[in-house]
Amino acid sequence: METAIKTSTIKDKFILEFENSKLFLFGDTQLRNKAIESFYKQGIPTRRQEEYKYIRMGLMLKGEFDFSANKNCSDAQIESLKFLKEAYVVIIENGVFIEGSSNLQNLPKGLTICSLVDAEKSNSPIFEKHYAQYADVKADPFIALNTAMTKDGVFIHVAKNAIIEKPIHIIHISTASKNAIIQPRNLIVVDENSQVKIIESFETLASTAKTVSNALTEIVIDKHAIVDHYKIQDEKELGYLVNTTHVIQQKQSVFSTYTFTLSGSLIRNNLTLVLDDEHIESHLNGLYLTTGNQVVDNHTVVDHRKPNCNSNELYKGIIEGKSTATFNGKVFVRKDAQKTNAFQSNKNILLSQEGTINTKPQLEIYADDVKCSHGSTTGKLDQEKIFYLRARGIGLINAKKLLMHAFASEVVNTIKIKALREYVEEKIAQTFE
Amino acid sequence: MLSIKNLHASIDGKEILKGINLEIKVGEVHAIMGPNGSGKSTLAAVLAGRSEYDVTAGEVTYNGINLLELEAEDRAREGIFLAFQYPIEIPGVSNINFLKTAIGEIRAYKGLDPMNAKDFLMMMKEKQKLVEIDRALISRSINEGFSGGEKKRNEIFQMAMLEPKLSILDETDSGLDIDALRIVANGVNKLKSNDNATIIITHYQRLLDYIIPDFVHILYNGQIVKSGLKELALELEEKGYDFIKEEVEA
Numbered sequence: 179m180e181t182a183i184k185t186s187t188i189k190d191k192f193i194l195e196f197e198n199s200k201l202f203l204f205g206d207t208q209l210r211n212k213a214i215e216s217f218y219k220q221g222i223p224t225r226r227q228e229e230y231k232y233i234r235m236g237l238m239l240k241g242e243f244d245f246s247a248n249k250n251c252s253d254a255q256i257e258s259l260k261f262l263k264e265a266y267v268v269i270i271e272n273g274v275f276i277e278g279s280s281n282l283q284n285l286p287k288g289l290t291i292c293s294l295v296d297a298e299k300s301n302s303p304i305f306e307k308h309y310a311q312y313a314d315v316k317a318d319p320f321i322a323l324n325t326a327m328t329k330d331g332v333f334i335h336v337a338k339n340a341i342i343e344k345p346i347h348i349i350h351i352s353t354a355s356k357n358a359i360i361q362p363r364n365l366i367v368v369d370e371n372s373q374v375k376i377i378e379s380f381e382t383l384a385s386t387a388k389t390v391s392n393a394l395t396e397i398v399i400d401k402h403a404i405v406d407h408y409k410i411q412d413e414k415e416l417g418y419l420v421n422t423t424h425v426i427q428q429k430q431s432v433f434s435t436y437t438f439t440l441s442g443s444l445i446r447n448n449l450t451l452v453l454d455d456e457h458i459e460s461h462l463n464g465l466y467l468t469t470g471n472q473v474v475d476n477h478t479v480v481d482h483r484k485p486n487c488n489s490n491e492l493y494k495g496i497i498e499g500k501s502t503a504t505f506n507g508k509v510f511v512r513k514d515a516q517k518t519n520a521f522q523s524n525k526n527i528l529l530s531q532e533g534t535i536n537t538k539p540q541l542e543i544y545a546d547d548v549k550c551s552h553g554s555t556t557g558k559l560d561q562e563k564i565f566y567l568r569a570r571g572i573g574l575i576n577a578k579k580l581l582m583h584a585f586a587s588e589v590v591n592t593i594k595i596k597a598l599r600e601y602v603e604e605k606i607a608q609t610f611e
Numbered sequence: 612m613l614s615i616k617n618l619h620a621s622i623d624g625k626e627i628l629k630g631i632n633l634e635i636k637v638g639e640v641h642a643i644m645g646p647n648g649s650g651k652s653t654l655a656a657v658l659a660g661r662s663e664y665d666v667t668a669g670e671v672t673y674n675g676i677n678l679l680e681l682e683a684e685d686r687a688r689e690g691i692f693l694a695f696q697y698p699i700e701i702p703g704v705s706n707i708n709f710l711k712t713a714i715g716e717i718r719a720y721k722g723l724d725p726m727n728a729k730d731f732l733m734m735m736k737e738k739q740k741l742v743e744i745d746r747a748l749i750s751r752s753i754n755e756g757f758s759g760g761e762k763k764r765n766e767i768f769q770m771a772m773l774e775p776k777l778s779i780l781d782e783t784d785s786g787l788d789i790d791a792l793r794i795v796a797n798g799v800n801k802l803k804s805n806d807n808a809t810i811i812i813t814h815y816q817r818l819l820d821y822i823i824p825d826f827v828h829i830l831y832n833g834q835i836v837k838s839g840l841k842e843l844a845l846e847l848e849e850k851g852y853d854f855i856k857e858e859v860e861a
Binding site for chain 2: 562563565566567568569570571572573574576577580581583584585586587588
């Protein structure tokens with residue numbers, strides 16, 4: 179019963195912090211109260227819960243934590259994380275939007291970027307209409323926790339018919355000097371017939387303190403809009419990340435999402451796409467490279483609610499050391515969603531004896547005229563291919579590297595922004611060294 | 612150049628090679644013929660360094676070194692090239708990157724400076740013409756979606772790029788139509804010189820109309836049972852492998 183006591187202690191700490199700080203938090207107190215109640219009911223998930231079967235969330239919350247963190251890095255360090263030359267850059271440090279470090283001069287017509295706090299303060303009707311309307315606090319305790327306790331994040335609005343050529347790069351930086359839990363939250367609203375590319379990168383600059391980031395992004399995509407959303411998770415050893423992304427798509431919109439998990443002690447991704455009208459297209463791509471004692475858990479949900487939509491999902495992973503990777507991909511095809519095409523594939527390479535891969539594709543189909551498929555494979559590097567390369571003079575280590583790159587390239591090549599693709603390729607090359 | 616003495620090899624405890632003896636001198640072309648299951652491909656695999664095969668007895672000396680002690684990549688770096696019977700597809704690794712890496716490692720092994728990009732591209736162009744392979748194929752991933760003939764041609768292209776001293780062509784003719792066979796044979800002939808040697812492993816005599824061997828050996832049941840000049844191949848074609856079986860068993 180010892181575990182139960184510990185878990186409730188963590189929970190109580192959150193409740194206490196909420197009571198102490200709620201007067202200083204932005205927005206609707208009622209919404210926050212409801213959320214904390216829901217969190218209280220759900221608690222920190224244990225491995226007895228199906229959705230958290232392969233990941234121990236309690237472990238990362240052990241010990242003392244601050245609920246905010248002060249800037250603990252130089253401007254130069256922040257600048258070094260701006261790896262895209264051509265981009266509108268948003269800096270979110272320890273969960274707070276930092277205008278001074280961001281690069282948001284000369285925003286084009288139709289693009290609004292500001293902090294959540296400012297969006298709420300200015301009574302933006304778009305913000306009010308959409309804020310906290312989609313990710314359900316009852317569905318997951320981390321959604322509840324973020325909704326109750328978030329302090330800030332970014333609000334992005336792309337107006338009708340606007341085409342935003344340069345990507346928007348949101349850089350989440352953890353720089354805590356003492357162990358901290360932060361709750362950044364973003365709202366992205368893309369109006370009818372507009373287009374935007376958004377990159378969220380997650381970095382830890384702290385050198386001694388542990389940061390647990392419970393980040394949540396809601397993306398609302400109106401009809402005919404086209405949105406690309408990239409996540410680059412490079413949290414290093416002291417970074418722990420729960421990253422919830424909730425997307426709602428309207429008629430004939432196209433959404434592509436890319437999740438690259440390169441480092442981090444524990445990364446849990448909860449990605450949900452709701453296809454709420456007809457003729458929607460959705461692409462989900464993911465790549466995770468795990469090593470050491472890392473734990474990476476990707477949970478995805480594609481919810482086909484209406485007819486004539488297409489979704490295509492490809493997640494690949496390379497697992498080394500004693501690391502654990504989990505892929506759980508749910509696809510729902512509701513009764514109304516006739517003529518759905520839904521494809522899912524998860525492929526893994528297990529490089530070590532001690533590594534673990536849990537893969538669980540889940541299709542629930544309630545319509546009868548649909549095309550759906552799913553598959554998952556886990557294997558080692560192909561010995562025949564290794565021999566072929568060695569027979570041409572390529573040493574064993576480089577032969578393996580070439581094959582790992584080749585395996586990853588299927589996902590990396592889906593990145594449409596050249597500079598970003600090169601950055602990810604470079605990062606992957608470093609990982610394989 | 613190559614001296615094989617009493618070579619025995621087995622896989623999963625089953626003996627395939629039962630005492631092979633073969634001497635190859637620089638500048639020579641040797642054809643090894645034999646019925647299915649005689650051990651032709653096993654011989655090629657053992658020489659190239661496939662680790663699934665256990666060499667249980669015998670020795671192989673290549674330019675004065677004990678070949679059997681070398682890893683597959685070091686054999687390649689020393690100048691041994693195996694043209695695979697079934698070249699494998701490697702999606703995601705481009706032919707160009709593959710050859711660049713291979714040449715880089717071979718040069719490093721020999722203590723040579725890396726080849727510059729311009730020289731590499733020039734060499735690619737030149738060898739491409741030499742073996743008549745389409746440029747579009749080379750810009751793709753290794754053998755991905757290639758036809759059987761294209762794969763074989765790509766093997767010869769790699770051979771041209773790596774400039775080996777001893778090439779082993781393992782049933783390079785199988786599955787090739789006559790036009791493709793001529794192109795492949797033509798490529799091999801152009802690459803032949805007084806500084807290198809070639810082993811051609813084949814089931815049929817036809818390839819030997821285009822690549823003229825200096826010696827022909829007949830492999831049967833894990834041993835070379837008969838050796839001769841190029842006429843032996845014709846005799847074999849005419850009489851069929853049964854005549855060897857009868858001769859050996861008599």
